[in-house]
Every structure is written in structure tokens, then in C-alpha cells.
Amino acid sequence: MKLQDILQETHSSLSANKARSGLTILGIVIGIASVIAMVSIGNGAKASIQSSIEGLGSNLLTIMPGIVQPGRGIVSSGRGAAQTLKNEDIAVVQGIEGVSIISPEVSRRFQVVTGTGNNTNTTIMGAISDYLTVHNLIMADGVFISDANQRNIGRQVVLGATVATDLFADQNPIGKSIRINKVNFTVVGVLVLKGGAGFSGPDDMIFVPLSTMQKILAGVDYLSTMSVSVADKNMMTPVKEEIISALLDKHNVAEADFSVISQEDILGTLNTVINTFTIFLAAIASISLLVGGIGIMNMMLTTVTERTKEIGLRKAIGAKRNDISMQFLVEAVALTFIGGVVGVILGWLIAYGVTFLGIINTQVSFGSIFLAFGVSAGIGIVFGYYPARRASKMNPIDALRYE
Numbered sequence: 001m002k003l004q005d006i007l008q009e010t011h012s013s014l015s016a017n018k019a020r021s022g023l024t025i026l027g028i029v030i031g032i033a034s035v036i037a038m039v040s041i042g043n044g045a046k047a048s049i050q051s052s053i054e055g056l057g058s059n060l061l062t063i064m065p066g067i068v069q070p071g072r073g074i075v076s077s078g079r080g081a082a083q084t085l086k087n088e089d090i091a092v093v094q095g096i097e098g099v100s101i102i103s104p105e106v107s108r109r110f111q112v113v114t115g116t117g118n119n120t121n122t123t124i125m126g127a128i129s130d131y132l133t134v135h136n137l138i139m140a141d142g143v144f145i146s147d148a149n150q151r152n153i154g155r156q157v158v159l160g161a162t163v164a165t166d167l168f169a170d171q172n173p174i175g176k177s178i179r180i181n182k183v184n185f186t187v188v189g190v191l192v193l194k195g196g197a198g199f200s201g202p203d204d205m206i207f208v209p210l211s212t213m214q215k216i217l218a219g220v221d222y223l224s225t226m227s228v229s230v231a232d233k234n235m236m237t238p239v240k241e242e243i244i245s246a247l248l249d250k251h252n253v254a255e256a257d258f259s260v261i262s263q264e265d266i267l268g269t270l271n272t273v274i275n276t277f278t279i280f281l282a283a284i285a286s287i288s289l290l291v292g293g294i295g296i297m298n299m300m301l302t303t304v305t306e307r308t309k310e311i312g313l314r315k316a317i318g319a320k321r322n323d324i325s326m327q328f329l330v331e332a333v334a335l336t337f338i339g340g341v342v343g344v345i346l347g348w349l350i351a352y353g354v355t356f357l358g359i360i361n362t363q364v365s366f367g368s369i370f371l372a373f374g375v376s377a378g379i380g381i382v383f384g385y386y387p388a389r390r391a392s393k394m395n396p397i398d399a400l401r402y403e
Helices: 003-016 018-055 089-094 147-151 161-168 210-217 233-251 263-306 308-316 321-356 366-392 396-401
Strands: 060-065 099-114 119-127 139-142 156-159 177-180 183-191 205-209 225-230 258-262
Touching (some): 003 018, 018 263, 018 366, 060 233, 089 099, 089 233, 156 161, 177 205, 205 210, 233 258
Antiparallel strands (some): 099 119, 177 183
């Protein structure tokens, strides 16, 4: 049987009952579109996280008190709870070859109130002047915390872009006063909107001198974190090992009471979470493909029953088993192929819509599209095989007698 004849027969068969064919195709469309949309959202989230982590600072190592325990992850490692990172550790790390800039930090959450009554509860970051360089931040207006502010235990603050808007709306906050934990501060600067910085969130922070945070606001003599900028990216691992060794000696302990995390560590952990979540969502979406495949098998079995006399007649005039089997198999594949094409278009439109609405910048990969086509063709073959085989094995005499 010629391919042209098979295609004409397929077109005639599927067109004979457009509503049933359309509903069968719809199951495949929903499955393929869901898988492509979920994978593209996952890829977009991964790219967004990578960009955010890289935006935290160049060649960055983060030293935190306490130990990052297996299963708890980096973010939930008890930041601020442990008290093993001291001010004297700054000089130890500073003396290590390859270390470019150090930014010691103490963070706490406090209620912040302006003179007009506006208030917010946000993270207050005790920092020094090098914080700006280490974390790649840019001033929108005013100045950042200076060394003089640090030495004098100054009452100056720098606002993140979001906090500045929350507290002062459209007004210029420079020179205005705010109260943090019942202490008055003067706004000396506002940062440029950073955006998408994950859990660090400089847009939602207020920065005060480190000495002021330790001695007045928090009343502590230890650090929450120490951010270290490494001069050469290729030296990240050796510098990390040197920091661990130097701090072990300084703390005089056999096992580390601190953790040194690199950008790669953070990125690897978050990417693992995102990949697992994407696979999970794609697997759930794939269930609709299975349902769609069962729908195709159901339709093809119904079609075989309806066309029993036709099958008997074709066999009686010389059609072979392979011809009958191929005819019904092509019909099943055609259904899934059409569903695959429409599903890819719909999935791309969903991904585009998510990007257009500003939820996340999705990334539709060609790999997911090729996979979608492959899966749709595979479903047609797998779920169309049994009905096609059943049709090809019919006895022509019994088929012609079928009522």
C-alpha cells in the first residue's frame, strides 16, 4: 500500500468524526503543553537564580558561624544563631594570600519608623565601606557608610531602593531621620534597585555602620557573616582551604565551628532544588500524556469496531496484515503528531505569557520541543499498536458478517 494512499485514508478517517478526533487530540495537546511550560519555567528559574547569585558579588566566599548541617541546606544553617565568628577573625582572613576585600557583617530585623509615621519591619545590616564593592552595589543618591562613620559609631543609614520607597514614597529621603530600635539615624544614601538577589535582598535592607550595629542596636561582639572577595576566580578553592585552616588555628578547635560557602556551593544547592522541582512538575504534567494516550487507544479500538466490515472487505480483496496494521498505526501517530504540534505552540505561548506578565523569564529549549515530538510519536505507536494489531488479525469472513 502506497504512502499516499495511507495518508489519504488517514485524513478521511479522522475527518469522518471531527469532534471525537479533536477531543482525543486535546488530551495530547494539554500534556505536551504542560510539559514544555513546566520545563521552560524551570529553566528560567535556574537562569534567574544563577544571575542573582553572580550578582551578589564577584568571586565571593561567605564565612558563616556554625556548621551547615547535611539536609538543612545553606540558607537554613542557623545564620545569626551561632557566635563563633569574632571581629578578630577579620585580620586573620585579611592576611591570607589571594584575599582581595573583606566585608564583615551583622544583620538583625528591627522595626523602622519615620517622622511622618510610616514604618516597616526589615533587615538592618551592620556593614563597613567595603560592603558596597564586595556585593556589587551602586549608589543611586548620596553616599555609603564611610570609614569615619565606622570609627565614630555613627548614626548614619543607607536605604535599599524598596525600603526607601516604603518609608518615603516619592520624597527624597536624603537628610531625613528614621528611628531604628528607638535610636535616631540620618539617611545619607539610597542604593540603586538591585532586583532578584534571592535571599540576600539588598533592596529590602537598611545599612548602618558595623560598629553601631554591634555596640548600640544588637549589643553583640560577634559577626553574622564575613563576605570575602577573592582576587582571582581560579584561586577560589585554594583560598577557601587557607581560610578554613587559618580559622581552625585561630579558634583552636579540631573541627570547624564555622562554614565557608562559595558561590558555586550556593548555586549547586539551589540548582539541585530547582532541577528536582522541575522534574517533579514535568512528571505530574506527563500524567496527562498517559491519559491522552489511553484516550487514543480507546478511540482507535472504537474505530476498529466501527470499521470491521471495511477491514473484512479490504482483506477479501487482497490487503495484507501489515497494510491493515500500518493504516491504523498511522492514524494513531497522526493524532499524536497533530496534538504534539498544537501542544508545542500552546506550551510556547504559556511560557511567553509567564514572561510577558513579569512572573519569571522563561526559557523554551529546543531539546524540550524535540522531546515533546518524540514523546507524542512514541505515544501514538505504543497506544496505537494494540488496536492496529487487533485490526490486522481479524478474520475476513467474520469481519464481513459483523453487524
